Amino acid sequence: MDRVLCQCMNVTEREIKRVIRAGADSVDAVGERCEAGTGCGSCRGGIDILIEEVKRAQGRRRLPAALLSQLGQLGLFGGGHDS
Numbered sequence: 001m002d003r004v005l006c007q008c009m010n011v012t013e014r015e016i017k018r019v020i021r022a023g024a025d026s027v028d029a030v031g032e033r034c035e036a037g038t039g040c041g042s043c044r045g046g047i048d049i050l051i052e053e054v055k056r057a058q059g060r061r062r063l064p065a066a067l068l069s070q071l072g073q074l075g076l077f078g079g080g081h082d083s
C-alpha cells in the first residue's frame with residue numbers, strides 16, 4: 001500500500017523514499033525535491049524516520065563492497081598488487 005505521509009502536499013511514502021534514494025539526505029532536502037514537509041510540518045518526524053530507514057538499507061547493501069575493498073587493500077582479495 002502506498003500511504004500518503006505528507007497530507008498537506010499529498011506526497012506518498014514511496015515518493016519520499018524515491019527522493020531519499022536519489023540523494024535527499026535531510027528533511028529540508030526532501031522538501032526541496034518533492035515538497036513533503038513544507039506545509040504544516042507535522043510529517044517531518046516521519047520523513048526523518050524514512051531517511052534513517054533508507055540509509056540503513058543502503059548501508060547494508062554497501063557492506064559487501066566495503067568489505068571486499070578492505071580485503072583488497074590487505075591483499076587478500078582481488079589483487080591489484082604487482083608481485
Ligand code: FES
Pocket residue numbers: 005006007008009036037038039040041042043044
Ligand atoms: S503533513 Fe506534511 S507538511 Fe503537513
